[in-house]
Amino acid sequence: MSVSTAVVTLKIDGKDVGGRADETILDVCKENKIHIPTLCFLEGLSGWGACRLCLVEIKGINKLLPACVTKVTEGMEVTTNSPRLAKYRRTIVQLLFSERNHVCSVCVSNGHCELQDLAVEMEITHIDIPYRYPKLPFDSSNDLFRLDHNRCVLCTRCVRVCEEIEGAHTWDIAGRGVESRVIIDLDQPWADSQSCTGCGKCVRLCPTGALTRKGTGVAEMEKDDDFLPYLTQMRERQS
Amino acid sequence: MTVDELEQIAETEKESCRKCPNHLHVCVAAGCISSQSQQVKEALEAEIKAKGLEGQCHVKGVGCMGLCAAGPLVSLPAKNVMYQGVKPQDAADIIDGVKADKPVKRLDCPTDVPFFTRQKKIVLENCGAIDPERIEEYIAADGYAALHKALTGMTRPEVIEQVSRSGLRGRGGAGFPTGLKWSMVAKANAPTKYVICNADEGDPGAFMDRSVLESDPHRVLEGMAIAAYAIGASYGYIYVRSEYPLAVQRLKVAIRQADKIGLLGNNIFGTPFSFKIDIRLGAGAFVCGEETALIASIAGQRGQPRPRPPFPAESGLWGAPTLINNVETFANIAPILRNGGNWYAGIGTEKSKGTKTFALAGKVNNTGLIEIPMGITLREIIFDIGGGIPDGKKFKAVQTGGPSGGCIPEQFLDMPVDYDSLAKVGSIMGSGGMIIMDETSSMVDVARFFMEFCMSESCGKCVPCRAGTVQMHDLLKKIIARKATQRDVQLLEELCDMVKSTSLCGLGQTAPNPVLSTMRYFRKEYADLLQPDDSTAEPVAAGAKETVP
Numbered sequence: 024m025s026v027s028t029a030v031v032t033l034k035i036d037g038k039d040v041g042g043r044a045d046e047t048i049l050d051v052c053k054e055n056k057i058h059i060p061t062l063c064f065l066e067g068l069s070g071w072g073a074c075r076l077c078l079v080e081i082k083g084i085n086k087l088l089p090a091c092v093t094k095v096t097e098g099m100e101v102t103t104n105s106p107r108l109a110k111y112r113r114t115i116v117q118l119l120f121s122e123r124n125h126v127c128s129v130c131v132s133n134g135h136c137e138l139q140d141l142a143v144e145m146e147i148t149h150i151d152i153p154y155r156y157p158k159l160p161f162d163s164s165n166d167l168f169r170l171d172h173n174r175c176v177l178c179t180r181c182v183r184v185c186e187e188i189e190g191a192h193t194w195d196i197a198g199r200g201v202e203s204r205v206i207i208d209l210d211q212p213w214a215d216s217q218s219c220t221g222c223g224k225c226v227r228l229c230p231t232g233a234l235t236r237k238g239t240g241v242a243e244m245e246k247d248d249d250f251l252p253y254l255t256q257m258r259e260r261q262s
Numbered sequence: 263m264t265v266d267e268l269e270q271i272a273e274t275e276k277e278s279c280r281k282c283p284n285h286l287h288v289c290v291a292a293g294c295i296s297s298q299s300q301q302v303k304e305a306l307e308a309e310i311k312a313k314g315l316e317g318q319c320h321v322k323g324v325g326c327m328g329l330c331a332a333g334p335l336v337s338l339p340a341k342n343v344m345y346q347g348v349k350p351q352d353a354a355d356i357i358d359g360v361k362a363d364k365p366v367k368r369l370d371c372p373t374d375v376p377f378f379t380r381q382k383k384i385v386l387e388n389c390g391a392i393d394p395e396r397i398e399e400y401i402a403a404d405g406y407a408a409l410h411k412a413l414t415g416m417t418r419p420e421v422i423e424q425v426s427r428s429g430l431r432g433r434g435g436a437g438f439p440t441g442l443k444w445s446m447v448a449k450a451n452a453p454t455k456y457v458i459c460n461a462d463e464g465d466p467g468a469f470m471d472r473s474v475l476e477s478d479p480h481r482v483l484e485g486m487a488i489a490a491y492a493i494g495a496s497y498g499y500i501y502v503r504s505e506y507p508l509a510v511q512r513l514k515v516a517i518r519q520a521d522k523i524g525l526l527g528n529n530i531f532g533t534p535f536s537f538k539i540d541i542r543l544g545a546g547a548f549v550c551g552e553e554t555a556l557i558a559s560i561a562g563q564r565g566q567p568r569p570r571p572p573f574p575a576e577s578g579l580w581g582a583p584t585l586i587n588n589v590e591t592f593a594n595i596a597p598i599l600r601n602g603g604n605w606y607a608g609i610g611t612e613k614s615k616g617t618k619t620f621a622l623a624g625k626v627n628n629t630g631l632i633e634i635p636m637g638i639t640l641r642e643i644i645f646d647i648g649g650g651i652p653d654g655k656k657f658k659a660v661q662t663g664g665p666s667g668g669c670i671p672e673q674f675l676d677m678p679v680d681y682d683s684l685a686k687v688g689s690i691m692g693s694g695g696m697i698i699m700d701e702t703s704s705m706v707d708v709a710r711f712f713m714e715f716c717m718s719e720s721c722g723k724c725v726p727c728r729a730g731t732v733q734m735h736d737l738l739k740k741i742i743a744r745k746a747t748q749r750d751v752q753l754l755e756e757l758c759d760m761v762k763s764t765s766l767c768g769l770g771q772t773a774p775n776p777v778l779s780t781m782r783y784f785r786k787e788y789a790d791l792l793q794p795d796d797s798t799a800e801p802v803a804a805g806a807k808e809t810v811p
Contacts, residue, residue: 070569072568072569072724072766073723073724073725073766074724074725075724075725075726075764075765075766078764086763086771087763087764088569089569092569093569093571094571107763110760111760111763111764114756114757114760115725115726115760115764118725118726118729118730118733119725119729121729121733122725122728122729122732151753152733152753152757153733153736155732155733155736176725177722177723177725177728195564196564196722198722199547199549199718199719199720199721199722200717200718200719200720200721200722200728200731200732201717201720201722201728201729201731201732202722203721203722203728
């Protein structure tokens, strides 16, 4: 963090708030207890801006911008919730449900899933968009962990934590568009990975039931929330 | 390299040109090569040798002459004669014709028709006139004079001032003012800056940039060098798709030639300015035409866009301020500096200055490459220059801007072609692809085709584009299969709005445009394919009215 960072004032949902110029809209919202739904964002990892759930309206800018990567500026007027934004967010969550096979009732992460939480928060009781039911593989070659592509939302938290915090870069994305999926090394079974250190950070950060510990049954896979702020601390000590 | 040496090269080239009374130009750009123009060229050369006419007749390969539909094209500029559909076995007749000074009637391609007379060539001024693989010919055609003028006679702000004054807007499609972009990068305070030429032309049916690179590569290098001088960069990249092997090869030749005689490299024209250019090949991803994805790809990362701001002008390639312009934008720079910004601003309309190249494709007689002043109407382009619709069919729509653009119906044919008018009717200028459709085209199928393109080219980073385009494509398929109801159309419209508003980059934000524009102007075609709703929803006919703004 540079020694002198400008301090700015801005309006979020009509409320005057202050922030540092190197903070994002989401940072300032969190400080002020203003809730914005997020999925790919994770404190301590680099911004990704891909799930589009944290899009906000900014006065004078005709495009919606992601709060997780957009820096605050002086005099900015941000609206974090509007009927339009709510409608888009609902559709995005529905698209995620329709894209792969998210069947909560038989999922090990049932009750501990961020996608499920989003659906509850937005009161999504059914999906208007046709389900695609893709046939996706499953990797349980690793002794400790499982990878289930059926539950993956491609938030890339695993890719980022592995590269940025663990420094192994085991994970990456292969394919494009709807065919994209996370891969290990050069698309190998997890057990054959040369680079994976087995640290399990990716499993602890996965928002859904895509990455889980072995030996967990339905609703038994709890994610590790205490671990998250620790990441930020580790990074700051590094720099 | 000094200016005297430059003039010397030009003079020698002109002199050798004067010595030979008859020059036969054979088009060796991709379009004509694919219809065997290379063999035509060889046959002509063999024929000249056989007849012992080496001193009087010379064959040279030149770039695109424009009328690709009639290729392979051969021209005799001295006699103002052009031949179309030339085959290798026509060589004897052509050479006899040159010898007897009698054009071959059966091959004649009239050049006094609107296709040639209505165009105004700035970007394409050398296309079809010079050999793209010889720097001497480019220099003889005033090449690199603008670079010399900028480096030795103008300050950096003066160069930017001329570009701003010209009113040139980005020719990649979005139309951002070029002078403004340059001044932003020039202002950025950083030790290293980069210039990138975006030659990742990927729109279906578009081949303008390809033709420019294949026909006149030095023009792009000169434009980049001038830009580098103006913004203070000393390194440039050309990001060109590997599907254009001929363009890549000619660029390589051009860079090597310019390096060799000191028009690129260190201390150009004896000034402190140094500039090097490297080529980077794209691996066939449409999204890499998006500037942030392109930059990631050059840096060796996965070609995915990132949220902007920060814009590349602030933080681009390896975090350095980066100027990124399209091929055609750079191709306009040298003439602007040679003739002044005011000259360029005198062409075109109030808000869209200069000329624009278009690739005419689809159901039109004169398929090919054209350059027209901004502001002429679509009707002039399609019916005068393009020669109308083949087989007596009726015009239905014209698609501009590729998968990001829209379909424009007949009622707007008299609309002038400029950035704002096209945007007003729900399309965009785009990079210049123009696909003409006749009455036999199904507009729903056209929308489906472009959606399929966007779906398979989506990088998969953001949810709306990744999961939204595939749903929209499925819905369009369902409509075409006559299995959809009014409800599906409603869902399609909702998804269009959502994907447009929430996607991360231009690909997703514009992916719904072909659907939206066909729904706006050809609603009936959608309605005709629908099944009646099983619920109490209103009957199909009620939704079938055509809406015209």
